[in-house]
Amino acid sequence: MAYPIYLYPTTTSWSMIHLLDIEGTVCSITFVKDVLYPYFLENYSEFVGSTPFPVDPLADELSSILAGFPAEVTQSAETLTQHVLYLVSNDIKDPVLKAFQGIVWEKGYMKGDLKAPIYKDAIEFLNSGKTLYIYSSGSVYAQKLLFLHVDVDGKLEDLTGRLSGYFDITTSGYKQQKTSYENIIASIGCSASDVTFYSDNVLEVKAALEAGMAAKVVVRPGNAPISSEDQEKLDIIYSF
Incomplete structure (x- = not known):
């Protein structure tokens, strides 16, 4: 399927709500x-x-x-x-x-066998006071466990209090579908333009953009390469 350029609006800096993927975005793919x-x-x-x-x-x-x-x-x-x-x-x-x-x-x-190695810049983003939600293929329960057991400089910290809510494929749908992001918008009770979505997965980013959100592709070590065409069309970041 071809994705015309007009589907991808420029990411707005005034988005009030930030919707975060987990794997390859706030923590490494290798941890998962x-x-x-x-x-x-x-x-x-x-x-x-x-x-x-x-x-x-x-x-x-x-x-x-x-x-x-x-x-x-x-x-x-x-x-x-x-x-x-x-x-x-x-x-x-x-x-x-x-x-x-x-x-x-x-x-x-x-x-104590598992501790979540969240990226340092992601921890800073979580501590920024912004309105943050999580959307992952992993269950909401698994998401909460991960943020409840974050390894910060060798000590466990509970970062669940930094998050306003969680979404998964049961609550909202599969992550490469436009309707899933529309469901999240409806659940939060906001406008699509209020939300910026962050993910390492280009297809997820495109689905969010099609739903009217702003969206950014997050590049981390070990993530899948991004085509030159997508690099030209999409907003790409290397940290928060």
Whole structure:
């Protein structure tokens, strides 16, 4: 699909609300890919093993989440495991998987195995007093866990108080769809022109622009390269 230049308005400096992606924007892609995902794969079987099958959504919180998977994969630990591995190996952003990951990551954060290495400039931005929201493919619960356990110079800090709200694919929709950003605008109760969205993903930035937001592509080490065409059309930043 071709994206004509007129779809991309110049980012306004007076935007009052800042909507932030997480992976590749406020923290490194490597933390997600090399720390969070492997931790889930190393520990999720413990949670599956403690779950009675077939899954009863009324049994407990975990079962209520797992029951969101197709019924045919919740009949046994084996079928559920196969389904989870399929989703992970194919990088499918399934909302039930995202919720399950949040439950497993909670264990890691509580034990001190996981600490969120937020970029220093992102921490300063979070502490700036601006109105900030998060929009990530990860569940809202996982988002809150991350900002509750931020590694600041070797000490854990809770930065959740700096954020006005959280959005994920369950609350708002998938991040490369224009309607998702329209849903967020409606949820906040503001005008599209009041919001600037920040992400490392060009397709997400384009979707936000199509919804009427201002938007910036965030370039960090390890992020996907940006084409010369997109560099000419889009607003690109290297820090906050």
